[in-house]
Amino acid sequence: MNDAESVRYWSHPAVDRVDLMHARFRRHRFRRHSHETFAIGLIEAGPEDLGFSTGTDVVTAGGLVLINPGDVHTGRAAADNAWSYRVFYPDVELIAALAGELAFGRPPVFRERIVYSPQLFAALRAAHRAAGTRDDLSGA
Template sequence: MGRVTHDWSRYWRSPDRPLEAMHAHFERHVYHRHSHETYSFGVTEDGAQSFTCRGAAHTSAAGMIMAFNPEDPHDGHAANALGFTYRMVHIGPELVADALEDATGRRTGLPLFAAPVVDDPALAGALRALHAALLDETGRATALRRDELLAATIAQIVRRAAASPIATARVRPHAVAARARSVLHDRLTDDLTIDDLARAAGASRYAVYRAFHDAYGLAPSDYQRQLRLRRARDLIASGTPIAQAAALAGFADQSHLTRWFTRCFGLTPGAYRAAITTNR
């Protein structure tokens, strides 16, 4: 008789700010390569998760921190058959900037995290406390307390783990990649071809693919799917029925959306909708 898996996940999303949290245990689930528009900070509670990010393989074992910059492509899977349990917080860049604003009101720029895995018990404790407050696991987390923990945790993780100096801007991508990216954003639901991107970028198909992958870490088709997933997620969060969200976001049907939503976000659209409804 085969071993029973016990994959599970809980999700929380703020109704009015770019702030989300996930608590999950995965044994069989494998994340497809994807990225987030947010900063993403996680703490592995048990087991170990292996993933690739920025061209290298990494493992986050129990007690370690994962730190992803916005649009950092990565995947993920259990390092062994026992699986892993982890907490992840996704924080919009604007919230990070607000938390780092100094007493004079001057913006210091956005942080850049050079190491996707950080071994720092103090940070692990801070992230656990923030995550537990966001999910209100004790039933006593006030809005003020959550905001205090958010600001304190951002300041702490930047101070202890961000590259120095703080980056004021990301490196500008190659113009060819930027033009292709604009087409993908502007024509989200269109059935685009690489020739469409090549014409818009004024380059060959191979040059577009190479420049895009170098700039964003994903093939144009993977980036397009990711944009559609984000659009579908936002529609579902706003109350749009899943089948309608799939169509509006450019997916062939609800099953197509469900398959990729699960691969990239770790839960089905239905489970995501239920979590959002419960947390409101």
């Protein structure tokens, strides 16, 4: 990988209440921050050093990163490697509706922070790429 860094942040007109990002970083470091939304990240290449108050995890290519709203975290390239990734930022109300939150009276949360599932990764990556090309996402 070269030293070029890039980031693109957008929303797709057919997908309400979900922002998207595609980025590639080598030197950039995210300071402690949190999101008002959920974050579903897909590590495409290189390892990411992901820090939480409970410790640090290194997530490698093919890994899914699941972050709950309000979880304070950091992110940077692990060692001297670049990493690239895609992220969905669905809002809390959308995830609550999908999870049936009203039936239980409490908001949903991700129980796992890092997941390796090749099938889920491939499906989410295809959807993210389609949203980046302005495809209608219908598959028709």
